[in-house]
Amino acid sequence: MCSSLKKKFLICLSLMTASFSLLAQKPHSPVVQKAWDAKVAQAMPTVKPIVKAQKARKILVLSAVKGWYHSSIETAKTCFKLMADQSGAFSVDFSDDPAFYTAENLKQYDAILWNNTTYTQDFFDSTQKQAILDYVKNGGGFIGVHAAADCGTSAAKAKSTWPAITELIGGSFDGHPWTRKGNYGICNEDPSHPVLKPMHGQGFMISDELYKYKDYKRENQRVLLSIDMKESYHEKGREDHDHALVWVKDYGQGRVFFSSFGHNEHVYCNPMILQMWLNGIQFALGDLDAATAALPMPDAHKNFKPKKKKK
Numbered sequence: 001m002c003s004s005l006k007k008k009f010l011i012c013l014s015l016m017t018a019s020f021s022l023l024a025q026k027p028h029s030p031v032v033q034k035a036w037d038a039k040v041a042q043a044m045p046t047v048k049p050i051v052k053a054q055k056a057r058k059i060l061v062l063s064a065v066k067g068w069y070h071s072s073i074e075t076a077k078t079c080f081k082l083m084a085d086q087s088g089a090f091s092v093d094f095s096d097d098p099a100f101y102t103a104e105n106l107k108q109y110d111a112i113l114w115n116n117t118t119y120t121q122d123f124f125d126s127t128q129k130q131a132i133l134d135y136v137k138n139g140g141g142f143i144g145v146h147a148a149a150d151c152g153t154s155a156a157k158a159k160s161t162w163p164a165i166t167e168l169i170g171g172s173f174d175g176h177p178w179t180r181k182g183n184y185g186i187c188n189e190d191p192s193h194p195v196l197k198p199m200h201g202q203g204f205m206i207s208d209e210l211y212k213y214k215d216y217k218r219e220n221q222r223v224l225l226s227i228d229m230k231e232s233y234h235e236k237g238r239e240d241h242d243h244a245l246v247w248v249k250d251y252g253q254g255r256v257f258f259s260s261f262g263h264n265e266h267v268y269c270n271p272m273i274l275q276m277w278l279n280g281i282q283f284a285l286g287d288l289d290a291a292t293a294a295l296p297m298p299d300a301h302k303n304f305k306p307k308k309k310k311k
């Protein structure tokens with residue numbers, strides 16, 4: 001299930017979009033951003049809710065950074081706004097004002113989504129941090145996209161740490177040996193999981209920056225997708241070869257959906273990933289019933305032996 005890779009399609013997609021993705025760390029020019037927004041709009045119509053929302057759902061999106069700025073942040077905002085408007089599964093509000101994150105304000109939302117946020121431990125004060133943790137623990141949803149894991153115990157240049165948010169998310173950024181220009185094999189660990197329906201039980205290839213995580217424990221979450229070692233081993237990866245990328249988990253009464261994908265803009269124009277995100281969002285909102293019990297590490301990872309380098 002880790003093979004069956006859609007190489008040709010993705011290589012083609014990368015070539016089509018490579019010209020737009022050279023300016024990391026700065027917002028795109030309005031012209032370039034408009035082009036990305038148009039590509040997202042083109043991809044969105046096939047993305048449909050997997051279940052009917054039980055009631056009107058509302059998500060609060062945070063896109064604030066205290067560390068690295070991802071140029072895909074604005075594309076992601078367009079993506080989740082269009083997904084909300086076109087699917088009808090939820091509506092979105094955007095706020096990057098830390099003072100808005102109070103227990104009282106959070107009550108009106110069914111989930112919060114962190115869009116490539118970095119070093120949130122330096123962004124929120126202790127009361128706001130507690131309000132966020134309590135909100136999820138008491139039944140709220142949390143959706144993390146790509147750099148949302150660059151916080152908590154990820155503290156290379158941060159002024160503080162926030163281990164509790166790493167525990168909530170399920171892992172913390174620990175480098176990205178798989179850089180944004182590569183094309184990597186993805187292992188489908190849970191082919192029948194509803195969040196992964198658009199993958200049709202298959203693994204696939206993707207061009208994106210993939211994180212290595214620390215303070216990650218497989219037994220705390222249900223890993224859905226991971227890096228296929230056979231296809232994309234990296235010597236700077238974890239020694240246990242356990243490179244989770246997409247997972248779901250419980251946090252108290254709340255639900256967490258996390259996706260490592262989302263560095264490269266073209267990921268937001270990939271209907272398969274968009275559908276997986278909408279499914280994961282519906283899980284986090286409480287509309288999609290989906291298993292969160294941990295799965296054992298696949299034998300493909302457990303038994304993987306890297307080839308020795310020729311001297």
Ligand SMILES: [Zn+2]
Pocket residue numbers: 070146147209263
């Ligand atoms: Zn990144």
